[in-house]
Amino acid sequence: MKAVLCKAYGPPDSLVYEDVPSPVPGKGQVVISVKAAGVNFPDVLIIQNKYQFKPPLPFSPGGEVAGVIKALGEGVTNVKVGDPVIGSIGWGGYSEEVLCDAGRLIPLPQGIDFVHASAFVLTYGTSAHALKDRAMLKAGESLLVLGAAGGVGLAAVEIGKVMGAKVYAAVSSPEKLEVAKAHGAVGGLVYPSGPLDRDAQKKLSEDFKALVGGDGFNVIYDPVGGDYAEPALRAIGWEGRYLVVGFAASDQIPKVPLNLALLKGCQIVGVFWGAFTAREPQRNKANLAELMAWYQDGKIKPLVSKTYPMARAAEALNDMAARKVQGKVVLVP
Secondary structure, three states, X not given: OEEEEEOOOOOHHHOEEEEOOOOOOOOOEEEEEEEEEXXXXXXXXXXXXXXXXXXXXXXXXXXXXXXXXXXXOOOOOOOOOOOEEEEEOOOOOOEOEEEEEHHHEEEOOOOOOHHHHHOOHHXXXXXXXXXXXXXXXXXXXXXXXXXXXXXXXXXXXXXXHHXXXXXEEEEOOHHHHHHHHHOOOOEEEEOOOOOOOHHHHHHHHHHHHHHHOOOXXXXXXXXXXXXXXXXXXXXXXXXXXXXXXXXXXXXXXXXXXXXXXXXXXOEEEEOOHHHHXXXXXXXXXXXHHHHHHHXXXXXXXXXXEEEEEHHHHHHHHHHHHOOOOOOEEEEEO
């Protein structure tokens, strides 16, 4: 079979696409014949040794796939050969076949094709955990989403709308703002490209505040970080919740003045969905079941803006790193 491999840490162009042996399932495992593999920002980080999880070399990136069960390992009874499934795997998905623990399988619901299924679990699972479990978002509250046209950002816009929030989008281009509005944002702004000096950061914070008025936002969802983090935090309201989701804007982890948390009585809340799925699998399962129901009811749907052949994985990752992607992109064998 063919697979995209990271043999040495580096940029996407260092990946290779070559033949590897087909995997053999061990106890409690299955082999999935991959029909589609979602591309996510952690894939850009993991091949550069910049992610929380560090698989041994060589490995294939790709944390979520959709496909068909090809083979079963000992003791697997929850699926059978031929079943269509979604697999949440951490890495290994950029390949024609992949191993997956049987307990990390999700049956493919009716009405969801393989491409959209492969673009669903990580982004919507992350955003649901962030808004429900960490922010405890309430109907009628205001929500600012940074990077609102990206994978997790657009999922947060849709979920925020379903939960009854008034959602505002912050994006890097007018075209992306229109995408966010089409998925449920009531307004938003285009922020300047970084790096931002102190005057630019101050103006951006004022622009954020002007969007919502009053004390500021009840909840801020930030997968971007960089020079946008402090201006966003300054725009949070009394007892607001600032969600630290990721750092797509820069390799540098942003630092914020902690007196802001004191003055605003706000919470700075970490969101680590991968650890949540391992520590609280039943709560994660319940979240995913609710998300699937919302999908089938037409309340949410991943935007897949482009698909690439598996052999062009480097191009897909470069587009992701350059923040050219709207919604999600997907690899197909």
